[in-house]
Structures are given as structure tokens and as C-alpha cells.
Amino acid sequence: MKSHIIALCGGVGGAKLAFGLTRLLAPQDLTIVVNTGDDFEHLGLSVSPDIDTVAYTLSDLADRERGWGRKDETWNFMAALSALGAEDWFNLGDRDLAMHVERTRRLAAGEPLSRITADLTAALGIGHPVVPMSDQPVRTVLTTAGGDMAFQTYFVRERCQPVVSAVRYDGAAKARPSPALAALLARKDIAAVVLCPSNPYLSIDPILVVPGVRAGLLALGAPIVAVSPIIGDAALKGPAAKLMAELGVAPGVIALAQHYDGLLHGLVIDHANAADAEALRALGVRPFVTDAVMHADEDRLRLARETLSLAADLAQPALEHR
Secondary structure, eight states: OOOOEEEEEOOOHHHHHHHHHHHOOOOEEEEEEEEOOTTTTTTEEEEOHHHHHHHHHTOOOOOOOTSSSSSOOOOOOHHHHHTOOOOOSEEEETTTHHHHHHHHHEEEEEEEEHHHHHHHHHHHHHSSSSEEEEESSOOEEEEEEEEEEEHHHIIIIIIIISSSEEEEEGGGGGGOOOOHHHHTTTTEEEEEEESOOIIIIIIIHHEEEEEETHHHHHHOOOOOEEESEEEEEEEESSSSSHHHTTOOOSHHHHHHHHHTTTTTSEEEGGGGGGGGGGHHHHOOEEEEEEOOOOOOOOHHHHHHHHHHHHHHSSSHHTTTTT
16 A cells, blocks of 8 residues: 655745644655755855754744744854854854754765764654755756855845846756655655645755656656645745746746646645636646645644645546546
């Protein structure tokens, strides 16, 4: 019987759904594959923002009020750094520093990111596998009127303000799926693939462009369902809708389904997008209309349960008609 779920995940929004999935599925039934296109080297440290956001969320260490980083954080390091006149546009909390220092040390010793991530998440008490998309560096770069910008420069330092004309993923052509992801793509018991509500351009596409990943997911023969990060014509968090508009796409769930270009079998959408349900069906994507906003843990569990229900309804007989 097919029982294993693959979840592709970016940062804050995706991590919330991943949290819900981990509360419904046993560790042997779920693997969370995380975007590393946001990773960068800063102040001599190797920083993996999406991996850390997922790790802190699943271990209930995340700062829910601020929306990123660890709860009960202190900022002595940043204050001292700023006093020295050094770069202080990317905040690194005192507790958060431990993850970056340990990751940097082990990477410098030649260990792969996937092994380091497995150890760090286990140390935080996370039983479910959290898997980087690749052990080779892939870097999301945005083309703007001011020139090419690395993701964190655009997202944090420039606060997503520059107009974007293109997005690329440096290093992707030479990257390979991490060993755990490659093993997932070879499994025969995958029941569904879930695209968490993460930015399609900045969080999910970097995973899909790693050679072999998109084709490998389709070859599994399992339902592929996404949870829309777009509510109405806006993103709950982050620049997804802004990017769509700047790239010449009308923001919304129809554009989201078209962007994935035949990858999706189902899409969970908010009541604000209910009018688009028939148009989604015309694209061959089954809609599931619900409250897609996750305010509390109950919402995370409910949305995860509804997403899995949609995937179950889209099981093999329905896929055979596509």
C-alpha cells in the first residue's frame, strides 16, 4: 500500500503546513524536502534560512509573533556588530547563531549539507526527515533594474522593492538531488506529493529545476497537489503576487496553476478564489475550496488534513484519465 508523502517546502508559509503534516503523519510516512536556493554566505557563515525556518517551526522553537527566527531570542551579537560598523542588514540572533556556526564548521570539514541537516534537526527533537533539495549550491538570483541581486539582498536588504524582470537559479544545471531526495524519487510507495504554500518562483521552482526532480515527481504516478500561497490576488506573506505582476502574469490561482504547467493534479484554494474553481477544472486541476489562512495550530492541522484528503481523492483511477 502506498503511504509515503513528499512535501516540497520553502519558508514561513510552507513550514506552517509542514507542521500540520507532521502532526498527522508518522515520521516513516512523511519527508519534507526544503528549498536551499535562499542559502547564502554571510559574515563568513553558511546560512540556510528555509531549512532553519522549517526546523524551528517543527520543533516549536519559531518566533510566531515575528514570523521568523527563534522565540525568546536576544540580539547582543547584532548590537555589537552594528557598533563596529559592520554589515547588519541581515539579523542573526544569539541563539540562531549556533545553527550557522555548526553548519559552517561541518561544511568546511567536507560534510554534505544533507547529513548536517539530518543531525541538526534530530538534535532539535524532530523525528520527520527534513531533506535539502541538493547538497550542491543552487542560488536564486533576481534580475532587476538595478542589476542582478542574490535572493537575500533582494528579500531582506532591499525589502523586495526592486522591480524584477527575471529569476534564475545559478548552479542548478550542475546540481543533483540530495541522496535522500534521489531515494524518494525511486520509491514505489509514494502516495502523494504536496507543494506547501510557498512562493512558486522563489521556493518551489528552485527545487523543481534541480535536474531530474520535476520529471522524477511526475514519474511517481502519485497525485501532486499544491496549497495556494495566493489569497484573492495577493500573497499572505512575501512577494509572490508582486513577482507575478512584474513578470507579466495576473496574480491569482489560475496563474499559479498555469505556472506549474501540467505538474498539478489538485490545488487547495481559499474561499476568496472560489470563483476560479471551474477555470481550474478546465486546466485539468481539481480545486478544493477552504479557508487557506493558517492563524493557529488548529488551522495548520485542518489544512494539512484537507490537503491529504484531496490527494486521496485524486488517487490512481483519476490520474489514469489525465
